[in-house]
Amino acid sequence: MPHPTPSARTAAGAADRADGTVAVPPAPRVRVEHEGPVAVVVLEDPARRNVLGAALREQLHGALGRLAEDPGVRAVVLTGAHGCFSAGGDLAAMPPAAPAEGRARMERVVALAFEAEHQPALFTTTDFLEGKQAFAERRAPACSGR
Numbered sequence: 001m002p003h004p005t006p007s008a009r010t011a012a013g014a015a016d017r018a019d020g021t022v023a024v025p026p027a028p029r030v031r032v033e034h035e036g037p038v039a040v041v042v043l044e045d046p047a048r049r050n051v052l053g054a055a056l057r058e059q060l061h062g063a064l065g066r067l068a069e070d071p072g073v074r075a076v077v078l079t080g081a082h083g084c085f086s087a088g089g090d091l092a093a094m095p096p097a098a099p100a101e102g103r104a105r106m107e108r109v110v111a112l113a114f115e116a117e118h119q120p121a122l123f124t125t126t127d128f129l130e131g132k133q134a135f136a137e138r139r140a141p142a143c144s145g146r
Contacts (some may be wrong), residue, residue, distance in 0.1 A: 016138060027055065028048070028050075028055050028059075029044050029056070030042070030056060030060050032063050033045055034073075037073060037075065038073075038075045038076075039070075039075070040061055040074045041078045041079070042059070042080065042081050043056060043060070043078075043085070043086055044081045046084075049082075049084045049087035050081065050084055050086040051088065052088070061112065064076070068115070087137040090113060130142060
């Protein structure tokens with residue numbers, strides 16, 4: 001079987017080394033840490049800036065589902081490793097879907113978002129808006145507790 005060209009390997013996330021070998025990045029994963037009643041869910045795919053490909057999405061959905069059933073978890077923090085939350089969805093890897101498949105996938109995403117939206121929040125409206133503004137301005141939020 002022929003070896004992929006350097007550009008094909010790079011597009012797949014691999015990197016050529018000076019010694020002629022190819023460094024293959026680790027598989028993306030979702031790591032869950034528990035800090036008392038707080039669960040920290042960490043996206044880990046540093047080679048692709050935590051892009052939400054199929055594997056990472058499935059792991060994330062599974063982790064959030066398990067945490068939702070855990071009575072000891074009072075809050076969930078979702079974050080990304082290696083200085084980046086997420087580059088977004090992996091559009092290049094999304095296969096063309098039949099309308100029914102696309103609809104089912106979107107219904108699942110909307111259901112998950114709806115569940116998250118209706119969980120008790122540990123921040124107030126003012127702090128939520130400050131967080132969004134700080135993100136847009138690329139600065140640390142100055143939360144007031146209101």
